[in-house]
Amino acid sequence: MKIKTYAFAFIVLASMSCETKKENKEVNPLLSEWNTPFGTPPFDLISSEHYLPAINEALVLHKAELKEIENNKDKPTFANTVEALELSGATLNKVQAVFYAINAANTNDILKETAKTIAPKLASHSDDINLNKVLFTKVKELYLNKEELNLEPEQLHLLNETYKQFVRAGADLNEDKQENLRTINSKLASLSQSFGENLLEETNAFEFHTEDKTVLGNLPSSLVELASSEAKKRGHDKGWSITTQRPSINPFLQSSTDRDARKVLFDAYAQRANNGNEKDNKKVLQEIVSLRVKKANLLGYKSHSDYVLSNAMAEKPEAVLDFMSKLWAPALEMAKQERDVLAAKMKQEGVVGEFGGSDWRHYVEKVRKERYAFDEEQTRPYFEFTAVREGVFALANKLFGLSFVQLDNVAKWHEDQQVFEVLEKDGSHLGLVYMDFFARESKRGGAWMNAMRSQMNVSGHVTPIVTNNFNYPAPTANSPSLLSFGEAETLFHEFGHALHGLFSKVKYRSLSGTNVPRDFVEFPSQVMENWMSEPEVLKMFAKHYQTGEVIPDDMIEKMKKANSFNGGFGTVEYMAAAYLDIKWHSLESSDLQDVEAFEKEAMKQIGLIEEIIPRYRSTYFAHIFSGGYSSGYYSYLWSEVLDADAFKAFKETGDIFDQTTAAKYRKMLSQGGSKSGMELYKEFRGAAPEIEPLLIKKGFILAE
Numbered sequence: 042m043k044i045k046t047y048a049f050a051f052i053v054l055a056s057m058s059c060e061t062k063k064e065n066k067e068v069n070p071l072l073s074e075w076n077t078p079f080g081t082p083p084f085d086l087i088s089s090e091h092y093l094p095a096i097n098e099a100l101v102l103h104k105a106e107l108k109e110i111e112n113n114k115d116k117p118t119f120a121n122t123v124e125a126l127e128l129s130g131a132t133l134n135k136v137q138a139v140f141y142a143i144n145a146a147n148t149n150d151i152l153k154e155t156a157k158t159i160a161p162k163l164a165s166h167s168d169d170i171n172l173n174k175v176l177f178t179k180v181k182e183l184y185l186n187k188e189e190l191n192l193e194p195e196q197l198h199l200l201n202e203t204y205k206q207f208v209r210a211g212a213d214l215n216e217d218k219q220e221n222l223r224t225i226n227s228k229l230a231s232l233s234q235s236f237g238e239n240l241l242e243e244t245n246a247f248e249f250h251t252e253d254k255t256v257l258g259n260l261p262s263s264l265v266e267l268a269s270s271e272a273k274k275r276g277h278d279k280g281w282s283i284t285t286q287r288p289s290i291n292p293f294l295q296s297s298t299d300r301d302a303r304k305v306l307f308d309a310y311a312q313r314a315n316n317g318n319e320k321d322n323k324k325v326l327q328e329i330v331s332l333r334v335k336k337a338n339l340l341g342y343k344s345h346s347d348y349v350l351s352n353a354m355a356e357k358p359e360a361v362l363d364f365m366s367k368l369w370a371p372a373l374e375m376a377k378q379e380r381d382v383l384a385a386k387m388k389q390e391g392v393v394g395e396f397g398g399s400d401w402r403h404y405v406e407k408v409r410k411e412r413y414a415f416d417e418e419q420t421r422p423y424f425e426f427t428a429v430r431e432g433v434f435a436l437a438n439k440l441f442g443l444s445f446v447q448l449d450n451v452a453k454w455h456e457d458q459q460v461f462e463v464l465e466k467d468g469s470h471l472g473l474v475y476m477d478f479f480a481r482e483s484k485r486g487g488a489w490m491n492a493m494r495s496q497m498n499v500s501g502h503v504t505p506i507v508t509n510n511f512n513y514p515a516p517t518a519n520s521p522s523l524l525s526f527g528e529a530e531t532l533f534h535e536f537g538h539a540l541h542g543l544f545s546k547v548k549y550r551s552l553s554g555t556n557v558p559r560d561f562v563e564f565p566s567q568v569m570e571n572w573m574s575e576p577e578v579l580k581m582f583a584k585h586y587q588t589g590e591v592i593p594d595d596m597i598e599k600m601k602k603a604n605s606f607n608g609g610f611g612t613v614e615y616m617a618a619a620y621l622d623i624k625w626h627s628l629e630s631s632d633l634q635d636v637e638a639f640e641k642e643a644m645k646q647i648g649l650i651e652e653i654i655p656r657y658r659s660t661y662f663a664h665i666f667s668g669g670y671s672s673g674y675y676s677y678l679w680s681e682v683l684d685a686d687a688f689k690a691f692k693e694t695g696d697i698f699d700q701t702t703a704a705k706y707r708k709m710l711s712q713g714g715s716k717s718g719m720e721l722y723k724e725f726r727g728a729a730p731e732i733e734p735l736l737i738k739k740g741f742i743l744a745e
């Protein structure tokens with residue numbers, strides 16, 4: 042079954058508690074110069090205890106730099122104010138970027154504690170900057186006279202963005218209101234942190250253990266193996282354990298013929314952080330939502346959505362709801378038809394009882410096999426993770442001439458990690474990409490990219506270092522890591538984010554790479570998924586891990602047909618979550634809401650059928666309550682509009698590797714956030730994006 046992975050590229054609020062170690066006198070490797078290959082972080086020298094003191098020290102440094110800008114008695118200029126602000130805090134940026142990367146991908150108690158400790162500190166630090174009257178007055182003076190400053194376009198954009206950032210953060214408010222805002226920001230930072238931690242612990246705590254192998258149904262052998270090693274890890278001497286982590290639960294829901302077992306797992310998944318214990322997220326999110334309304338009101342907006350979207354391509358919640366309404370009705374209609382087909386299949390099997398959410402994935406696989414003579418498990422051997430990685434590298438080579446060299450002289454945060462140097466066609470260095478493939482307890486769920494060092498070019502070109510992180514099943518003694526089609530697609534997706542970071546050719550860090558509006562940021566990643574499902578591309582890499590046989594044409598054909606089945610479900614479960622996000626954040630009252638009743642009512646309003654639950658329910662909706670996607674989960678769909686339309690640009694040339702289009706596409710990405718998303722898109726495509734290509738792609742309307 043193709044479950045689209047809406048991976049996140051969000052920034053996790055970081056943290057720490059201070060274990061006093063005896064190394065006070067030692068040099069903190071995070072703060073010294075990195076005389077390493079390509080200036081990479083010396084993970085072999087950095088220990089978890091180094092982050093807190095380094096961040097504290099970097100904060101002191103940054104404060105001193107800001108004081109200097111503030112105390113400068115010269116008339117404000119772009120250089121002594123806007124650019125000086127942009128360049129300040131370099132050490133803090135450097136340390137934070139590494140900390141966020143490792144805390145998300147390979148955390149431990151010390152790092153978690155660090156994250157907790159620094160979250161409120163960093164929030165209040167950024168308030169100290171954004172609410173600083175002297176700094177704001179200088180920026181405002183420049184902003185009001187910007188026409189006379191003779192700035193380059195990127196500088197002008199930086200000035201506009203800097204001014205906007207101050208205003209949106211409350212710089213124009215009186216002191217009482219500013220104080221109020223500070224308190225809210227610091228509470229929000231801690232609450233977001235708690236939300237994420239509760240969720241991780243709830244997810245790790247649950248296991249379904251069985252010693253009856255028939256319960257696993259036809260679970261592929263690699264995943265049976267994984268379930269067995271999970272059981273051992275959890276202290277059982279035999280049997281199999283399934284968890285609520287997606288790579289474990291989803292294949293189980295597809296394969297197991299045991300309805301009761303499926304229901305136990307499905308319910309455990311759907312109830313995460315909603316169990317009335319100390320890890321329950323209801324109170325946490327209630328408070329987050331309420332504080333966000335208060336903050337929006339302070340800043341002159343009627344809701345959090347109004348506030349957030351005023352900074353996005355969509356601009357207003359009404360625009361988001363309007364664009365979603367064009368897709369919702371046909372998607373829901375399709376999902377209802379799918380449900381009827383699946384329920385009929387269950388009845389035909391003689392199963393007594395109502396068809397429910399925990400049956401959906403199982404019967405999708407059955408019907409799919411029957412109708413299309415296709416079993417997704419047949420394709421896993423063609424998607425061994427190394428082959429998929431080589432596939433995405435080959436695609437980057439065909440489109441952009443890039444090549445990749447694995448480095449063994451660079452320190453890593455985990456032994457499983459792989460580091461590659463990315464080279465241009467002429468052999469020159471473009472940047473580095475760190476790839477971390479396998480699920481483990483120290484890693485949060487999902488897949489994401491982050492920039493461990495952003496490209497910039499103020500005094501010399503700083504090359505980018507980006508990371509890609511996944512939760513693929515780890516290889517076991519008897520089986521390599523074989524991916525589902527959806528998991529393989531995720532690799533292409535995250536690599537698209539990586540390219541966005543790698544291609545960056547701007548002057549200023551804050552405008553580089555993926556520093557773009559949220560409803561643009563998923564576009565360069567999702568567009569890559571279009572290539573992956575093209576037979577031309579699949580044949581480049583999808584080779585059987587044992588025989589080396591290239592994926593057969595008829596299998597591709599069947600897979601494509603089979604994958605389009607259940608498309609209503611995929612869109613509906615995603616859109617239900619996007620609606621839930623907008624509903625929570627369109628609240629205009631800060632009264633605490635009953636979480637379950639609110640969610641139920643929101644889903645009733647859109648007519649969601651009870652056999653489908655939102656892709657994320659409120660208590661485990663990390664994107665919006667502990668990540669940076671509040672009021673922005675719709676962005677993936679908006680980006681799909683862009684990606685379908687952009688891929689059509691390649692198709693129109695008759696060559697999906699068309700070099701002229703690829704060069705234009707790369708040029709668009711290389712400009713990062715130095716222009717508005719719409720401006721960049723129009724430069725690439727010659728027109729605004731159209732919604733039709735997406736409607737066709739999803740099968741909601743027919744191609745002409």
Ligand SMILES: [Zn+2]
Nearest residue numbers: 048049050566
């Ligand atoms: Zn993404």
